[in-house]
Amino acid sequence: MSEHEIIRNIISKYSYVNDDVYVDENKNMYKIDGFQLGYTFNFMDFYDIGWKSVVASISDILSRGGIPTFVLSSIGIRKEDVQKIEDIIKGIKDASDYYNASYIGGDLNSSKNGWIDVTVIGKAICYKKAENVKEGDRLIISNPIGYTSLVFLSYLNNWKISISNIEKNKIRHPIVNKRLSELFATYCDSIHYSTDISDGLVISLYNVIERSKKGIKMYSFPFPPYILGKIRKYELKEEDLLKYSGEEYETILVVDRTQAESILDFMNYLGFSPQIIGEIISNPTLEYNNQFIKKTGWDNFTGWF
Incomplete structure (x- = not known):
């Protein structure tokens, strides 16, 4: 199955949200997005990866009529790249600061291939279905x-x-x-x-x-x-x-x-x-x-x- 078929036929059976973001009764918005570290080009560095991972989730919050407030990350990284982890974190922190959101940490794992997921919590000001x-x-x-x-x-x-x-x-x-x-x-x-x-x-x-x-x-x-x-x-x-x-x-x-x-x-x-x-x-x-x-x-x- 394709990614879209899995979302439509499997995930939708267990999640009642059919949208880019979830908004609760207090107008809090939630979004997670991520990608493999291998899904990058040779003109990108680890700082770019950190920055881009934040923008990927913040884009949904802003585009759905919200304001980002908190950022969390979960990172899987190869052991040989551990010395570059600070560059990723700098990118995450700078992107969070740029959008006036607070980076509040997250999780770190060892991974053979590497990946990054970023969750952004925001506040809805004009969310429409x-x-x-x-x-x-x-x-x-x-x-x-x-x-x-x-x-x-x-x-x-x-x-x-x-x-x-x-x-x-x-x-x-x-x-x-x-x-x-x-x-x-x-x-x-x-x-x-x-x-x-x-x-x-x-x-x-x-x-x-x-x-x-x-x-x-x-x-x-x-x-x-x-x-x-x-x-x-x-x-x-x-x-x-x-x-x-x-x-x-x-x-x-x-x-x-x-x-x-x-x-x-x-x-x-x-x-x-x-x-x-x-x-x-x-x-x-x-x-x-x-x-x-x-x-x-x-x-x-x-x-x-």
């Missing part, structure tokens, strides 16, 4: 994407595709705009749902569809001219950017159509480069240019699909 999504709502993405896709495509092509520090930094030192909390606080009534897209744009859009029982009609995909120019140079297509995507910690907002332009203007003021990329429709499908788009992206058990 997918049942709030309405036909006609607009989808806004916080910033253009495609940078990490270019890194993955280059890796799969033996690094024959040139990548710059722009793309590398998106992978090794991702940053989520902290002013997301201002956006949620200001426009909470007009934001009907939200999610981060770290699992890939198409997978995230399908999450919206499956949770809301509604569909999405895409206007465009948020790839900047810089990225499109690069893939054309190497005879690649937008479909490749969609398939080989992920680890971009941007946010999709499902908003009231009457407030979409106002939200767009406010996001520009906050330092985002947002774009309206689609709208909610009744038929639970993902459509673009009168064609259906199938789910595609990365799965931790089956790989790219």
